[in-house]
Amino acid sequence: MKPMDTPDAGHMYERIAAALRDQITNGTLRPGDRLPTQQELVDTFGCSRQVVRFALDLLENEGLVDRIQGFGTTVRKYDPLVRRSALHYRDMPNAPFAEEALAAQRTPRYTHHTRLDRIGPDVASRLGLEVGTEVMRTDYVSYVDDQPAMLVTSYENLEYTRGTVIEKPEEGYLAGAGLVPRFTAIGRRPTKITERVRVRPPRPAEEEMLRIKPGVPVILISRTTQTRETILETADIIIASNLFELENSFVIEPLVSTLEQQHERPASQDGPLSV
Amino acid sequence: MKPMDTPDAGHMYERIAAALRDQITNGTLRPGDRLPTQQELVDTFGCSRQVVRFALDLLENEGLVDRIQGFGTTVRKYDPLVRRSALHYRDMPNAPFAEEALAAQRTPRYTHHTRLDRIGPDVASRLGLEVGTEVMRTDYVSYVDDQPAMLVTSYENLEYTRGTVIEKPEEGYLAGAGLVPRFTAIGRRPTKITERVRVRPPRPAEEEMLRIKPGVPVILISRTTQTRETILETADIIIASNLFELENSFVIEPLVSTLEQQHERPASQDGPLSV
DNA sequence: TAGTGGTCTAGACCACAAT
DNA sequence: TTGTGGTCTAGACCACTAC
Numbered sequence: 001m002k003p004m005d006t007p008d009a010g011h012m013y014e015r016i017a018a019a020l021r022d023q024i025t026n027g028t029l030r031p032g033d034r035l036p037t038q039q040e041l042v043d044t045f046g047c048s049r050q051v052v053r054f055a056l057d058l059l060e061n062e063g064l065v066d067r068i069q070g071f072g073t074t075v076r077k078y079d080p081l082v083r084r085s086a087l088h089y090r091d092m093p094n095a096p097f098a099e100e101a102l103a104a105q106r107t108p109r110y111t112h113h114t115r116l117d118r119i120g121p122d123v124a125s126r127l128g129l130e131v132g133t134e135v136m137r138t139d140y141v142s143y144v145d146d147q148p149a150m151l152v153t154s155y156e157n158l159e160y161t162r163g164t165v166i167e168k169p170e171e172g173y174l175a176g177a178g179l180v181p182r183f184t185a186i187g188r189r190p191t192k193i194t195e196r197v198r199v200r201p202p203r204p205a206e207e208e209m210l211r212i213k214p215g216v217p218v219i220l221i222s223r224t225t226q227t228r229e230t231i232l233e234t235a236d237i238i239i240a241s242n243l244f245e246l247e248n249s250f251v252i253e254p255l256v257s258t259l260e261q262q263h264e265r266p267a268s269q270d271g272p273l274s275v
Numbered sequence: 276m277k278p279m280d281t282p283d284a285g286h287m288y289e290r291i292a293a294a295l296r297d298q299i300t301n302g303t304l305r306p307g308d309r310l311p312t313q314q315e316l317v318d319t320f321g322c323s324r325q326v327v328r329f330a331l332d333l334l335e336n337e338g339l340v341d342r343i344q345g346f347g348t349t350v351r352k353y354d355p356l357v358r359r360s361a362l363h364y365r366d367m368p369n370a371p372f373a374e375e376a377l378a379a380q381r382t383p384r385y386t387h388h389t390r391l392d393r394i395g396p397d398v399a400s401r402l403g404l405e406v407g408t409e410v411m412r413t414d415y416v417s418y419v420d421d422q423p424a425m426l427v428t429s430y431e432n433l434e435y436t437r438g439t440v441i442e443k444p445e446e447g448y449l450a451g452a453g454l455v456p457r458f459t460a461i462g463r464r465p466t467k468i469t470e471r472v473r474v475r476p477p478r479p480a481e482e483e484m485l486r487i488k489p490g491v492p493v494i495l496i497s498r499t500t501q502t503r504e505t506i507l508e509t510a511d512i513i514i515a516s517n518l519f520e521l522e523n524s525f526v527i528e529p530l531v532s533t534l535e536q537q538h539e540r541p542a543s544q545d546g547p548l549s550v
Numbered sequence: 551t552a553g554t555g556g557t558c559t560a561g562a563c564c565a566c567a568a569t
Numbered sequence: 570t571t572g573t574g575g576t577c578t579a580g581a582c583c584a585c586t587a588c
Contacts, residue, residue, distance in 0.1 A: 061336055071574080072574075217492035312553085344585045345553080345584070
């Protein structure tokens with residue numbers, strides 16, 4: 001019969017998607033609400049069920065709806081936690097992840113597994129070591145309300161940690177403390193931590209580990225922790241983007257005439273100086 | 276005939292997708308290569324064309340392939356630039372975006388449009404001003420090799436910039452300079468810049484503005500620039516995640532509380548020190 | 551013009567959730 | 570059991586690319 005474009009413009013599936021998207025974004029349909037059934041949409045728009053399904057595919061891939069077999073299609077909820085780098089890289093020996101979750105009325109939990117491992121090319125180049133060098137590897141899985149939210153794999157250079165209290169990250173009196181207090185405790189206080197952030201749709205393995213729904217990208221962070229001369233640690237962090245936002249703060253150094261650079265001086269007051 | 280699961284396990288479309296995904300990720304099919312045609316896949320897997328298309332939908336939504344009508348399906352290329360916060364928020368009055376692009380052998384270009392604007396609730400709360408206050412708004416579109424890559428909308432508090440040389444961000448001798456040198460020039464050197472990073476699939480408007488392909492999430496950054504007492508600026512930044520990665524560096528302050536400094540001391544295995 | 555991918559129909563059966 | 574969404578077939582026509 002009528003093949004595709006009926007009265008208006010564009011394709012039928014896009015018209016259906018646009019109609020529903022409007023209702024979702026303008027609040028007519030609210031998070032958790034049920035959309036019309038596929039059959040109702042077939043009747044409303046006078047098209048085949050495949051077309052309706054294609055329209056719902058779009059909305060699902062946009063992260064706007066959840067489709068529950070046998071139940072219906074609902075508007076997806078979004079209520080992320082915030083991962084603050086400043087919390088993770090401060091001196092206090094608390095667990096920043098737990099703090100973030102509890103502050104948002106969620107229940108945090110994590111598992112960890114530490115073992116010796118030999119590194120591949122990628123980690124080797126980040127640590128400045130030879131491929132195959134033995135390092136201390138720790139895998140973490142962090143849960144929010146029993147839902148996996150973040151995967152971390154950390155590699156620590158044994159040259160610096162071997163035989164110290166922090167050789168095993170989750171043992172000893174600094175178990176669970178952040179990188180900064182741990183390495184400070186062995187006289188190797190980090191001077192800089194660098195995060196490289198990449199974003200893409202999840203791989204099937206990540207989809208499974210994080211129980212990710214369609215339309216939810218993952219955030220991948222490669223971190224390196226260093227002192228002036230050495231690289232202490234590197235880590236791969238995988239985050240489900242529907243559960244976390246990131247917050248990064250950058251401290252701007254005051255202008256210190258031309259003589260001195262920023263060294264061990266607690267940030268002084270910023271005078272209105274000319275350039 | 277045979278409805279779905281033939282010999283092996285799972286659904287046919289997932290088997291097809293998995294076979295192709297393997298070839299892409301293990302390098303049998305390389306970026307730019309053409310996949311088999313839909314008809315060839317129909318013949319190979321002995322299923323209907325709809326099922327083959329569903330499999331390709333998956334790969335497209337994973338960002339792995341491009342589908343070009345009349346030509347074929349190809350393996351997508353990924354070669355992002357790096358947005359370094361340290362570059363954007365430093366003192367040098369250069370254009371960091373151009374520098375990043377040129378370093379990667381790409382051609383940068385951007386447009387800008389500055390005007391007075393009255394702010395809505397979101398920007399108002401970020402600037403600590405009343406809704407409807409007049410601010411200086413500037414919209415930027417940044418292109419890499421003539422492809423739009425980043426949208427920035429910046430709102431500057433006129434209370435501080437009115438009548439100064441930086442009142443219009445893209446005029447005067449500091450045109451195009453970063454936030455730090457510009458505000459420093461009027462005696463309001465920023466002390467902290469905070470970025471909140473959110474990730475999700477693109478809205479249709481964003482898809483169009485950034486000419487985004489299926490399976491490419493957007494990165495949304497809300498930035499605020501402040502001195503100790505005041506909020507100077509806030510901005511919304513939208514980035515196509517296939518064109519940019521982010522790099523954030525965090526400087527760890529030396530310990531100044533006690534006389535203890537870490538510094539160049541190669542201190543190996545020493546006993547546990549109190550934090 | 552030939553061949554590619556894009557949209558659509560009409561109908562079938564399966565899997566899961568609610569009752 | 571009923572109704573929801575999930576997978577699949579077989580076939581049609583449209584839109585674009587390359588030759």
